[in-house]
Amino acid sequence: MKGIPIEDLEIGDKASFSKTLSETDVYLFAGITGDFNPAHVNEIEARGSIFEGRVAHGMLVAGFLSTVVGMQLPGPGSILVRQELKFLSPVRIGDTVTAEVEVLEIHLRRNMVILGAIIKNQDCRKVIQGKAVVKPPLKCSVE
Amino acid sequence: MKGIPIEDLEIGDKASFSKTLSETDVYLFAGITGDFNPAHVNEIEARGSIFEGRVAHGMLVAGFLSTVVGMQLPGPGSILVRQELKFLSPVRIGDTVTAEVEVLEIHLRRNMVILGAIIKNQDCRKVIQGKAVVKPPLKCSVE
Amino acid sequence: MKGIPIEDLEIGDKASFSKTLSETDVYLFAGITGDFNPAHVNEIEARGSIFEGRVAHGMLVAGFLSTVVGMQLPGPGSILVRQELKFLSPVRIGDTVTAEVEVLEIHLRRNMVILGAIIKNQDCRKVIQGKAVVKPPLKCSVE
Amino acid sequence: MKGIPIEDLEIGDKASFSKTLSETDVYLFAGITGDFNPAHVNEIEARGSIFEGRVAHGMLVAGFLSTVVGMQLPGPGSILVRQELKFLSPVRIGDTVTAEVEVLEIHLRRNMVILGAIIKNQDCRKVIQGKAVVKPPLKCSVE
Numbered sequence: 001m002k003g004i005p006i007e008d009l010e011i012g013d014k015a016s017f018s019k020t021l022s023e024t025d026v027y028l029f030a031g032i033t034g035d036f037n038p039a040h041v042n043e044i045e046a047r048g049s050i051f052e053g054r055v056a057h058g059m060l061v062a063g064f065l066s067t068v069v070g071m072q073l074p075g076p077g078s079i080l081v082r083q084e085l086k087f088l089s090p091v092r093i094g095d096t097v098t099a100e101v102e103v104l105e106i107h108l109r110r111n112m113v114i115l116g117a118i119i120k121n122q123d124c125r126k127v128i129q130g131k132a133v134v135k136p137p138l139k140c141s142v143e
Numbered sequence: 144m145k146g147i148p149i150e151d152l153e154i155g156d157k158a159s160f161s162k163t164l165s166e167t168d169v170y171l172f173a174g175i176t177g178d179f180n181p182a183h184v185n186e187i188e189a190r191g192s193i194f195e196g197r198v199a200h201g202m203l204v205a206g207f208l209s210t211v212v213g214m215q216l217p218g219p220g221s222i223l224v225r226q227e228l229k230f231l232s233p234v235r236i237g238d239t240v241t242a243e244v245e246v247l248e249i250h251l252r253r254n255m256v257i258l259g260a261i262i263k264n265q266d267c268r269k270v271i272q273g274k275a276v277v278k279p280p281l282k283c284s285v286e
Numbered sequence: 287m288k289g290i291p292i293e294d295l296e297i298g299d300k301a302s303f304s305k306t307l308s309e310t311d312v313y314l315f316a317g318i319t320g321d322f323n324p325a326h327v328n329e330i331e332a333r334g335s336i337f338e339g340r341v342a343h344g345m346l347v348a349g350f351l352s353t354v355v356g357m358q359l360p361g362p363g364s365i366l367v368r369q370e371l372k373f374l375s376p377v378r379i380g381d382t383v384t385a386e387v388e389v390l391e392i393h394l395r396r397n398m399v400i401l402g403a404i405i406k407n408q409d410c411r412k413v414i415q416g417k418a419v420v421k422p423p424l425k426c427s428v429e
Numbered sequence: 430m431k432g433i434p435i436e437d438l439e440i441g442d443k444a445s446f447s448k449t450l451s452e453t454d455v456y457l458f459a460g461i462t463g464d465f466n467p468a469h470v471n472e473i474e475a476r477g478s479i480f481e482g483r484v485a486h487g488m489l490v491a492g493f494l495s496t497v498v499g500m501q502l503p504g505p506g507s508i509l510v511r512q513e514l515k516f517l518s519p520v521r522i523g524d525t526v527t528a529e530v531e532v533l534e535i536h537l538r539r540n541m542v543i544l545g546a547i548i549k550n551q552d553c554r555k556v557i558q559g560k561a562v563v564k565p566p567l568k569c570s571v572e
Contacts, residue, residue, distance in 0.1 A: 319495070
């Protein structure tokens with residue numbers, strides 16, 4: 001597994017990843033991070049909130065962006081340098097989200113690319129939007 | 144469980160959360176997000192990388208910030224609006240990280256606070272630094 | 287993270303923790319403990335039982351009491367010494383339980399507190415009731 | 430899978446279950462219950478404590494008793510009614526514990542047995558000791 005070096009990237013290149021968010025995803029993420037906010041793990045309280053039910057952790061959903069970056073564009077060997085995200089809508093348990101990443105800028109000399117990032121739900125509603133600065137893997141490791 | 148409304152927050156308020164990152168955390172996060180980048184789950188390849196071993200997903204570690212926000216400051220009922228993060232150093236399996244959040248700005252009229260965020264490892268090295276815009280829970284829900 | 291020393295505790299102090307029990311919780315607990323009693327993991331058999339469906343392990347639910355003790359009252363640094371529990375009603379997958387702990391007795395000289403413990407479900411039905419003897423964290427560790 | 434009805438139990442009957450406690454067990458239990466006490470998940474802080482390292486949650490270890498009860502003695506169909514436990518020694522990650530249960534009293538008319546319970550570590554040190562009141566499964570379900 002080896003990602004795409006900066007020389008082989010072009011502005012406009014895109015990649016995406018989709019998944020239906022399960023209760024298991026949300027509960028395991030709570031278990032990893034310690035974030036047991038009732039909005040995520042208490043259905044009774046969450047039903048009374050503006051979200052009308054349990055929602056996924058924003059950082060869980062944002063994690064799908066790093067999935068696209070780390071697995072596809074630029075892929076294995078990439079290093080995430082910086083990230084800005086806006087959380088626009090909640091993701092409910094059972095929602096299907098698609099994270100899409102697009103190459104916006106290529107800075108060859110510094111080996112850095114700027115990626116646009118959008119995550120939408122099954123109704124094409126934007127749930128997260130942002131940018132990431134990423135170092136693609138180097139072309140070759142000379143031996 | 145109810146978080147702190149904006150009226151009760153003060154600039155300089157701080158809260159933190161600490162955890163030793165386990166291999167289990169990294170593998171479950173990979174399983175949730177689908178980010179099976181060899182840097183995280185392939186010890187052989189990771190040993191040959193500049194990190195000299197498997198490292199945690201940046202977004203997993205960043206998740207501890209939302210733990211502090213969602214559980215403590217401002218706590219349950221908070222809504223994460225925006226987030227900017229710089230990934231400064233890798234976190235290895237077995238590292239102990241501490242995520243600290245501090246109130247930097249309070250915008251009473253818009254019910255928004257700006258939080259500074261720093262995650263350090265056991266050697267006090269900064270691994271992630273950034274800011275978050277958060278809506279604290281409202282003081283009361285009038286019926 | 288540091289809990290409350292005995293000097294700062296008062297009779298009547300309370301703390302609680304709530305969570306909706308998921309199938310994931312029950313299955314992971316079965317996987318950790320090896321308790322694959324059909325009442326917990328066999329829906330077909332469990333439907334024919336007096337509980338009419340799979341129920342959570344009593345010890346899983348009882349674990350929420352140690353969450354309150356270890357995280358809040360008295361919190362980090364506390365040592366659980368003894369515990370007596372009555373299991374009054376089953377907790378079904380999907381039930382939302384609230385574990386509440388209250389300081390009943392303070393034994394300053396022996397650095398021990400007796401806590402009353404109640405876990406209720408979303409219908410305010412008691413599912414577990416009991417007591418715990420706990421040593422709060424010491425006020426300071428003199429060097 | 431069907432447990433032993435009270436008519437077939439004898440005073441002195443024993444059963445046991447053994448397992449080496451892994452870091453994964455402790456982290457998953459923290460993730461299920463929300464008990465992220467540093468004694469369990471922060472190696473740096475735990476090293477400085479009297480336990481000199483991370484220890485398992487007492488309730489996780491106690492869970493092995495319900496494994497013996499629910500799987501073997503009396504086995505599937507048993508209902509845990511009451512439990513008293515003393516926590517005598519910590520269990521470290523990597524320790525191998527054996528939970529043993531023994532029939533102490535048989536109350537035929539009320540369909541209840543009293544079980545003695547001991548959990549030891551690999552050095553035969555008692556870590557938990559206690560009693561449980563259990564209702565064995567009924568002999569037959571007449572149709």
